[in-house]
Every structure is written in structure tokens, then in C-alpha cells.
Amino acid sequence: DAGVTQSPTHLIKTRGQQVTLRCSPKSGHDTVSWYQQALGQGPQFIFQYYEEEERQRGNFPDRFSGHQFPNYSSELNVNALLLGDSALYLCASSEGQGNTEAFFGQGTRLTVV
Amino acid sequence: AQSVSQHNHHVILSEAASLELGCNYSYGGTVNLFWYVQYPGQHLQLLLKYFSGDPLVKGIKGFEAEFIKSKFSFNLRKPSVQWSDTAEYFCAVNEDNNAGNMLTFGGGTRLMVKP
Numbered sequence: 001d002a003g004v005t006q007s008p009t010h011l012i013k014t015r016g017q018q019v020t021l022r023c024s025p026k027s028g029h030d031t032v033s034w035y036q037q038a039l040g041q042g043p044q045f046i047f048q049y050y051e052e053e054e055r056q057r058g059n060f061p062d063r064f065s066g067h068q069f070p071n072y073s074s075e076l077n078v079n080a081l082l083l084g085d086s087a088l089y090l091c092a093s094s095e096g097q098g099n100t101e102a103f104f105g106q107g108t109r110l111t112v113v
Numbered sequence: 114a115q116s117v118s119q120h121n122h123h124v125i126l127s128e129a130a131s132l133e134l135g136c137n138y139s140y141g142g143t144v145n146l147f148w149y150v151q152y153p154g155q156h157l158q159l160l161l162k163y164f165s166g167d168p169l170v171k172g173i174k175g176f177e178a179e180f181i182k183s184k185f186s187f188n189l190r191k192p193s194v195q196w197s198d199t200a201e202y203f204c205a206v207n208e209d210n211n212a213g214n215m216l217t218f219g220g221g222t223r224l225m226v227k228p
Binding site for chain 1: 117119145149155156157158159162164203205207209214215216217218219220221
């Protein structure tokens, strides 16, 4: 049973470029959340997708957008990259919209130069 | 808005020492509480969680945490740490409203256990 998988594991982009990160949830999970973890800090919630719609959103600008596909996998897109977007991006999956445990992937390390 | 504070950023202990990591949150409503651990090079893993009931919860690997509602605290404890407990520990909170499970994390505590 595969857990949460994310791709790519590492990525280097230039300021102003756009990036797409991908996440496949744990088998049986239909809810996907994205978090940004800057160096030395705890993860910060970006947004959550359920039934292909954004359900909750944290304090992130519109440059951060996402999508969820019918197979529950998800993408995180970041436009007009800034140096400050350099971070570990974590995907978490869970079952439904209730109070259930979130399982995390290993993350995508994004470096913006 | 919720916030979570972990006051100890770095902790260094010798093996067999006792551990207590502090976690305080600010939110007036009903919350669910979590401790996650991140071992070097690995993904975040759930250590334990509190939803309701007995405020003393036991997790994996001998960890436990106590929810003290009056103090808005959820401190993590282990009576005797091992070298393999070296990791970063995160406290997290979400609102108990069945509208999704957005987690608010603390800044983390990096634990180093000396053999």
C-alpha cells in the first residue's frame, strides 16, 4: 500500500518562472492538503482540495493555485516565483472532511535562484 | 486565528534522560491536537493525537502527551529517551468543526539525544 507520493523530489527554478508540483494520495484517501515548510520553521497550510474543489485556504497569495483530479491526485502551481518561495512543499492526504489523521509525503524541495 | 507555540527550539539530552516538550495553542473553541515527528531524511509521521476523552494520550514509541484545557497546553513526554529519538518534533492543532482538517503547526523542536 503506497503512502503519499510527491514528485519531483528536488527542483531548481529561476525567479519569475512557474512551477508545478504533484501529489498522489495514500490509497483510499480523497482529501489532499498542501503545506509550505520554510527552513527552520513548521509547515504552513496553503490549501486543501476535496471533491476537486478548493475547500480551505491559508494565508497565501493567488500566485499559489492548485487542482485535484478525479483520481484524487493533486497539483500545486506557483506562478511568478520569488526567492522567498524556496521551501519544502509537503502534501498530506486524509479521508473525508472530518477530523481524520493526515499522512504526509516526503515533500518537494524547491529552490528559487 | 489559531497559533501554536513550541518554546524549546533545540533540546539536547543524554540517553535515558526524561523528555518534556512544551506546546501551547491559542484558540477559544474546541480543538484536536497532534504531535508529529520528522526523523532525519524522512517524512512527517504522527506520534499521537487527541480528539476527545482521556486527556492523557499514549502514542507510538513510548511517547505520551497530556491535554490541559485550562492551560491551552499539550506537552509531549517520554520517560527515557533513546538515541533513535533524535528528530524534529512538531505540535499541531486543528479546529474541531468537521469542515476539513487544516493543521496549524508550531515551529518545531529539534531534539538531539547523545549516546
